[in-house]
Amino acid sequence: MKDIDRIRPGQVVDIPLKKLTQGNLPGQSSGVVTIPFVMITNPKEMIKKHTRTYTIQRGDTVSRLIANRFGGRFGNTTYSQGVKLFKAVNPHIKDINRIYAGQKIYMPDPSMREQSWYSTLFDEAGDLVEKMAGTTEAETDAPQPRPAVAAAPEMVTHLPETGNTGPAAEAASVIGGHLLDKGTYFFPMKQGKDFELDLSRHPMIDLQNRSKVILTTHDRVMNVDLPLIQSYWNNVKVVKVSDNASSWDILEAIFAAFSGEATTNQLAFDDEGVSISVSAKWIRTEPSADGLVPRHTCITPIMSASQRTHDAIVRYLDQNDIVIKEILTGAPEATLPPLPTDAAADFASIDGTSQKALLESFAESMGFHYSPNTSISFPYAGIQVQALSNLLSFGNGKEILIDFGDLYGDAVKAIRDTGLEILQINVDAGPVEIIQRLMEAAGMAYTASPVFYGANRSAEFNTAITINGMLIPTSSRENRLFTDMQIPELIEVFIRDRGIRLVRIEGSSRG
Numbered sequence: 183m184k185d186i187d188r189i190r191p192g193q194v195v196d197i198p199l200k201k202l203t204q205g206n207l208p209g210q211s212s213g214v215v216t217i218p219f220v221m222i223t224n225p226k227e228m229i230k231k232h233t234r235t236y237t238i239q240r241g242d243t244v245s246r247l248i249a250n251r252f253g254g255r256f257g258n259t260t261y262s263q264g265v266k267l268f269k270a271v272n273p274h275i276k277d278i279n280r281i282y283a284g285q286k287i288y289m290p291d292p293s294m295r296e297q298s299w300y301s302t303l304f305d306e307a308g309d310l311v312e313k314m315a316g317t318t319e320a321e322t323d324a325p326q327p328r329p330a331v332a333a334a335p336e337m338v339t340h341l342p343e344t345g346n347t348g349p350a351a352e353a354a355s356v357i358g359g360h361l362l363d364k365g366t367y368f369f370p371m372k373q374g375k376d377f378e379l380d381l382s383r384h385p386m387i388d389l390q391n392r393s394k395v396i397l398t399t400h401d402r403v404m405n406v407d408l409p410l411i412q413s414y415w416n417n418v419k420v421v422k423v424s425d426n427a428s429s430w431d432i433l434e435a436i437f438a439a440f441s442g443e444a445t446t447n448q449l450a451f452d453d454e455g456v457s458i459s460v461s462a463k464w465i466r467t468e469p470s471a472d473g474l475v476p477r478h479t480c481i482t483p484i485m486s487a488s489q490r491t492h493d494a495i496v497r498y499l500d501q502n503d504i505v506i507k508e509i510l511t512g513a514p515e516a517t518l519p520p521l522p523t524d525a526a527a528d529f530a531s532i533d534g535t536s537q538k539a540l541l542e543s544f545a546e547s548m549g550f551h552y553s554p555n556t557s558i559s560f561p562y563a564g565i566q567v568q569a570l571s572n573l574l575s576f577g578n579g580k581e582i583l584i585d586f587g588d589l590y591g592d593a594v595k596a597i598r599d600t601g602l603e604i605l606q607i608n609v610d611a612g613p614v615e616i617i618q619r620l621m622e623a624a625g626m627a628y629t630a631s632p633v634f635y636g637a638n639r640s641a642e643f644n645t646a647i648t649i650n651g652m653l654i655p656t657s658s659r660e661n662r663l664f665t666d667m668q669i670p671e672l673i674e675v676f677i678r679d680r681g682i683r684l685v686r687i688e689g690s691s692r693g
Contacts, residue, residue: 192296225303225310226270232294233271235501238285244268244278251292259308264290266310267303274497274672284454284668286501350385350397352429353436356507357466358479359387359395369415377414379404387436389468394418395436399425430483430509437464447643449478449504455667457648460504461641479505482643486510492679495636495645498672506645508637529674534613534666535689537586541572544617544664547685548656551575558583562596569593571604576624584620613666613687617652629653632663634680647673653682 189195236247244265252264267290268278275287294300305311354361363385369377379386379396384403387395394417396403401422403411408420419439423432449460462480484490487510496506532543538554545552556573559566572584583597583604597604605623607616614630621628632653636645651665663677666687677684 192293194298224313228299228303229267229270229290229294230288232291232297233288234291235503236287236289238281238283238287240283242281242283244281247289251289260295262308263304264292266308267294270310282668282671285671286498288501349427349429349432350387353432354387356429356433356479356481356509357387357389357436358468358477358505359389362386362388369418371414377404377406392417395439396420397432398422433464433481433509449480451502453502453670455650455665455669456673457650458499458502459646459648460499460506461643461645462506463643477503477505479507481507481509484508484510484637484639489637489639491637491645492676494672494676494679495647498670498676499645501672529678529684529686531686531688532664533689534687537607537609537611537616538572539689540613540616540687541574541584541620544620545574547662548654550577556583558597558602560593560597560600560602562593567593567596574620576626578624578626580624582620582623614650614652614664617654617664621652621654627655634677636676647676649673649677 183189183195248264248268249261252260265278268288269275271288271290272278275281281287303310350363351361362381365381367379367381367386369379371377384396384398386397389395394415396411396418398408398420399422401408403420408422411420412418419436421432421435421439423435427435447462447465449458449465451458460478460480462482464481466479466481467476468479490508491506499506530547532547533539534543542552542554544550551574553573553575555570557568558571559568561567569589571589572586573581574584575581581603583602585594585604585606587606587609589597589604589606594604594606603623605619607619611619618628618630630652632649632651634647634649635641636647649663649665649669650667651663653661653663655661661682662685663682664685664687669677669684674684
């Protein structure tokens with residue numbers, strides 16, 4: 183930088199964090215020091231930090247969305263890069279030409295092109311690299327660009343986290359924090375010398391919202407009483423744990439320390455034809471990478487791997503900024519097979535363009551016998567009347583005439599007096615309502631707006647998925663779920679894996 187008065191938006195500069203006294207770092211007297219730092223070398227992780235969730239609207243295409251954000255047209259370099267970035271953050275979309283309204287996707291933010299590392303994302307052929315070039319730990323003390331240590335502005339550390347493992351690291355990972363357990367962390371004081379925390383004796387979890395949690399097995403930290411430590415800094419909590427504390431013990435202690443803050447253990451939202459309710463032991467809310475949409479981390483203990491939330495539900499919730507974290511407190515961890523990224527729900531469809539078309543299509547799908555324009559005869563006003571109606575036989579000995587407004591007045595009563603059962607369908611009745619009335623008239627089992635749970639455990643801390651539709655068991659033991667609304671793709675995958683056949687009612691006003 184030749185002229186410090188000439189800087190530009192998006193430019194990356196290095197800011198000194200703390201003035202060091204001579205001899206404070208090993209090797210400083212020789213002019214060469216070693217500064218450990220963390221650097222993300224996974225391109226997909228870098229890209230994910232610069233993405234936003236987007237809901238597909240009718241008329242959208244991936245090519246148009248990318249062109250609007252990255253400019254150019256098909257074949258253009260910026261457009262091609264936008265396509266590759268889109269595919270990197272949406273691995274579940276195998277064909278970018280097949281998207282649907284209401285689908286949740288991740289859109290790369292074009293602002294990432296202003297980042298200094300953007301050009302290193304692509305190789306000479308223009309393809310995304312699998313790993314970005316890192317930087318060696320040994321740096322000379324001569325003036326040159328140097329990676330900044332990620333620390334809160336008001337607090338400075340020389341040694342950030344270093345790939346550690348163990349209960350404390352696992353607890354930190356669950357709540358979206360970083361464990362610092364090596365080196366010295368400096369806390370600024372209003373007066374006098376900085377407070378120096380020996381991280382090897384008292385490890386600390388650095389949270390995304392700049393809160394800090396100091397872990398200790400003693401009643402004092404660096405010879406200072408715990409209440410006094412917490413009185414110095416509002417965003418610092420001190421948690422006392424035992425020497426052999428498990429990750430779950432540490433989490434319980436941390437959340438107990440934050441118990442005075444406003445928290446919730448339940449989230450709910452609607453998405454097209456489903457309603458989602460997520461309950462967890464603890465729910466922690468943090469700002470997203472772009473600061474626009476909050477991210478919720480839902481933490482719950484489970485006794486075995488079989489109680490984990492279905493992978494399709496986990497991925498679906500993640501698309502809606504809800505992260506499921508389940509801590510195994512019972513039997514040893516077992517690895518469950520992951521959901522294939524190209525998994526697609528198998529579904530059937532019936533015709534819902536009209537009430538009569540719905541009746542005929544529904545009957546065929548269920549194995550019922552439908553006879554339109556069936557001739558019936560009944561006495562009316564002293565004479566025998568011939569008429570046409572629609573006869574539906576359910577296979578259980580039950581037969582019902584279905585009237586769509588062709589019969590009225592005393593004629594309906596006269597038919598019923600002959601012993602025939604007749605069901606009249608209102609012209610305003612929707613597809614799901616008609617199916618429900620048919621099942622009621624037949625005396626057959628059904629469940630309206632069924633509720634499914636994302637995990638095989640109690641409902642107390644679980645994800646409840648309510649589907650706007652009609653669940654009907656069949657003689658072949660294959661339950662069928664009829665709906666006239668759009669169901670998110672990952673929810674469809676979950677329903678299929680529950681042994682349920684999804685049946686879409688196509689052509690209705692809501693479909």
